[in-house]
Amino acid sequence: MNETTALEAKYITKYFGKKTALSSLSFSIQKGERVALIGPSGAGKTTLLNTIAGIVEPDEGGWVIAGKPRGSYKSGKEFARKVGVIRQHFDLVPQLAVIHNVLAGRLLEWGVAKSLFSLLFPRDKALAVDSLRRVGLADKLYEETGRLSGGEQQRVALARILVQNPEIVLADEPVASLDPARAEDVLNALSSIVEDENQTLIASLHSVDYARKYFTRIIALKDGDIFFDLPTSRVTDSLLGELYKLKEQPLNG
Numbered sequence: 001m002n003e004t005t006a007l008e009a010k011y012i013t014k015y016f017g018k019k020t021a022l023s024s025l026s027f028s029i030q031k032g033e034r035v036a037l038i039g040p041s042g043a044g045k046t047t048l049l050n051t052i053a054g055i056v057e058p059d060e061g062g063w064v065i066a067g068k069p070r071g072s073y074k075s076g077k078e079f080a081r082k083v084g085v086i087r088q089h090f091d092l093v094p095q096l097a098v099i100h101n102v103l104a105g106r107l108l109e110w111g112v113a114k115s116l117f118s119l120l121f122p123r124d125k126a127l128a129v130d131s132l133r134r135v136g137l138a139d140k141l142y143e144e145t146g147r148l149s150g151g152e153q154q155r156v157a158l159a160r161i162l163v164q165n166p167e168i169v170l171a172d173e174p175v176a177s178l179d180p181a182r183a184e185d186v187l188n189a190l191s192s193i194v195e196d197e198n199q200t201l202i203a204s205l206h207s208v209d210y211a212r213k214y215f216t217r218i219i220a221l222k223d224g225d226i227f228f229d230l231p232t233s234r235v236t237d238s239l240l241g242e243l244y245k246l247k248e249q250p251l252n253g
């Protein structure tokens with residue numbers, strides 16, 4: 001691991017009963033890379049992301065994040081400076097105004113009370129306004145978050161990540177529930193944010209087209225193993241065909 005390494009997977013293994021969900025995966029990711037995790041359903045993408053976030057504990061191996069073993073981060077606050085997560089279902093509180101959800105990006109740092117009452121502090125409001133402006137939602141500051149469209153809610157989640165400002169951004173299927181135009185919109189915003197902020201991005205995706213368009217490197221998982229790990233420009237259609245090929249089933253009768 002050197003100074004340009006953002007995180008490193010070392011022999012990460014996870015079993016669920018008899019199923020090997022991750023089979024001793026080792027690789028490293030450099031700062032500023034945008035890595036798409038792709039692969040068929042059940043390949044292990046979410047489980048791998050969850051081992052970074054600490055939601056799933058590997059049975060063997062582990063992550064070194066920003067030079068430190070994952071387990072050595074003592075507090076959620078220290079970890080939140082390094083890693084921010086955008087979840088499939090956004091993790092937003094629908095009843096709260098947009099601005100409160102955005103300032104929740106500082107939750108671990110400030111605690112609940114300050115995050116909720118943070119509008120008393122003009123500097124914090126300016127931070128939220130600036131983040132919302134960058135994701136194109138400056139006019140939705142005081143709207144109830146639950147009334148926004150799916151694409152707009154995902155932009156609120158992006159604004160929250162801007163406020164949290166971690167070094168590494170994880171996103172599990174960030175555009176799964178969006179129509180193609182909105183999905184492209186969100187991926188455009190996400191990739192320009194991480195580029196501007198010099199952050200490292202790791203996202204799981206079902207769309208190979210989006211992986212190719214917005215990411216610099218593609219790691220393909222299949223049955224808990226790395227099937228290929230290549231710069232996007234070297235990913236060929238025939239590799240993708242192999243990756244998603246269904247197992248041949250014997251015909252009955």
Ligand SMILES: Nc1ncnc2c1ncn2[C@@H]1O[C@H](COP(=O)(O)OP(=O)(O)OP(=O)(O)O)[C@@H](O)[C@H]1O
Binds near residue numbers: 021041042045047
């Ligand atoms: N909590 C769990 N308990 C038991 N098995 C699990 C659990 N979580 C995941 N698995 C299994 O581990 C394997 C990997 O699942 P995972 O959700 O990581 O795949 P994925 O590539 O993200 O799939 P998808 O694209 O469908 O979201 C699958 O066989 C899944 O059934």
